[in-house]
Amino acid sequence: MARRDAAAPVIREAAPAKVNLFLQVAGRRPDGYHLLDSLVVFAAVGDVVSATSAPDFSLAIAGDEAPGLIGEDDNLVLRAARALAAAAGVGQCAALHLEKALPVASGIGGGSADAAAALRALTRLWDIPEEVARRVAPQLGADVPACLVGHPLRMTGIGEMIGPAPALPEFGLVLANLRVPVATPDVFRRLAGRFSGPARLPEGWADPAAMAADLARLSNDLEAPAIESCPAIAPVLAALAALPGALLARMSGSGATCFAIMPDASSAARAAALLPASWWRWGGGLAAPPAAPL
Numbered sequence: 001m002a003r004r005d006a007a008a009p010v011i012r013e014a015a016p017a018k019v020n021l022f023l024q025v026a027g028r029r030p031d032g033y034h035l036l037d038s039l040v041v042f043a044a045v046g047d048v049v050s051a052t053s054a055p056d057f058s059l060a061i062a063g064d065e066a067p068g069l070i071g072e073d074d075n076l077v078l079r080a081a082r083a084l085a086a087a088a089g090v091g092q093c094a095a096l097h098l099e100k101a102l103p104v105a106s107g108i109g110g111g112s113a114d115a116a117a118a119l120r121a122l123t124r125l126w127d128i129p130e131e132v133a134r135r136v137a138p139q140l141g142a143d144v145p146a147c148l149v150g151h152p153l154r155m156t157g158i159g160e161m162i163g164p165a166p167a168l169p170e171f172g173l174v175l176a177n178l179r180v181p182v183a184t185p186d187v188f189r190r191l192a193g194r195f196s197g198p199a200r201l202p203e204g205w206a207d208p209a210a211m212a213a214d215l216a217r218l219s220n221d222l223e224a225p226a227i228e229s230c231p232a233i234a235p236v237l238a239a240l241a242a243l244p245g246a247l248l249a250r251m252s253g254s255g256a257t258c259f260a261i262m263p264d265a266s267s268a269a270r271a272a273a274l275l276p277a278s279w280w281r282w283g284g285g286l287a288a289p290p291a292a293p294l
């Protein structure tokens, strides 16, 4: 365990849950990665990464979902820290702390969000150019560039191409997960060529109902293969669709977390409380963008 200077500054960065409002797969590259088109938003729930200067790299993990990372010797937070130090050529290390609130391997990018939060925190701690973090991000995972940005965006390529999202209305989200991890590579493998191509989106939506109506015409192409791998996802989707006020229910990413779009944050918080208490469940609005965006 690394020693840390009690007087050294501690930099805290939020690692919000990523939600894919739709996720269409347009094809597969020769290296096996898939070409995606996705509208990504960040919910006001997530992990927290803290960093402070120390003589060695170390990571302490706490929080309700920390047990999901037991036995994980290659945590994305440490991988991000080492990769950033190497790319920036800094001879410095850091003691890192991860407060884990998001279920692991659940399609809301918890690991990617943690890696991005570590990049943001260490860029500030070491006072290095932001460009270094942007260069390192895609090496850590297809979702990490999007999580580094941290505000609503349109994701294309294999995830590394970030464009503007349509103008979004205020809306609420309910997230639900049975705490059954789903392996992303397995879901992509099961997709087996059932591609749907890129989507056409308007410049914006005036209200959540108009947004949900357009999104309903699009899909998460990974939903069917994820349900084949994990049939327990289907009743979660049904429970979300049946919530009072729900405008659309869908799976995020490669699953198994599913979401409902709600008219506003407070109706989402009330609706989440109606789901079984044994599930991981949350309701609210979108995350504030990072204070120091990269």
Ligand SMILES: C[C@@](CO)(OP(=O)(O)O)[C@H](O)COP(=O)(O)OP(=O)(O)OC[C@H]1O[C@@H](n2ccc(N)nc2=O)[C@H](O)[C@@H]1O
Pocket (backbone or CB within 6 Å): 020, 023, 032, 033, 034, 035, 036, 038, 106, 107, 108, 109, 110, 112, 140, 141, 142, 143, 144, 157, 158, 159, 184, 185, 188, 252, 253, 254, 255
């Ligand atoms: C599916 C998505 C959608 O946002 O979300 P999650 O389910 O992970 O949250 C992401 O593309 C996941 O991003 P991330 O979790 O960073 O993926 P990586 O670690 O880079 O890749 C894990 C595996 O997923 C497959 N993969 C990932 C991204 C992509 N565009 N095509 C793929 O085929 C590959 O089999 C790869 O080996």
Ligand SMILES: Nc1ncnc2c1ncn2[C@@H]1O[C@H](COP(=O)(O)OP(=O)(O)O)[C@@H](O)[C@H]1O
Pocket (backbone or CB within 6 Å): 069, 072, 074, 075, 076, 077, 098, 103, 104, 105, 106, 107, 108, 109, 110, 111, 112, 113, 114, 115, 182, 184, 253, 254, 255
């Ligand atoms: N800090 C982390 N949080 C979550 N998962 C991590 C972390 N570090 C490494 N991992 C690994 O990354 C994998 C994907 O996790 P996660 O990002 O939570 O899921 P998803 O990509 O489905 O959204 C997990 O199975 C786990 O082995």
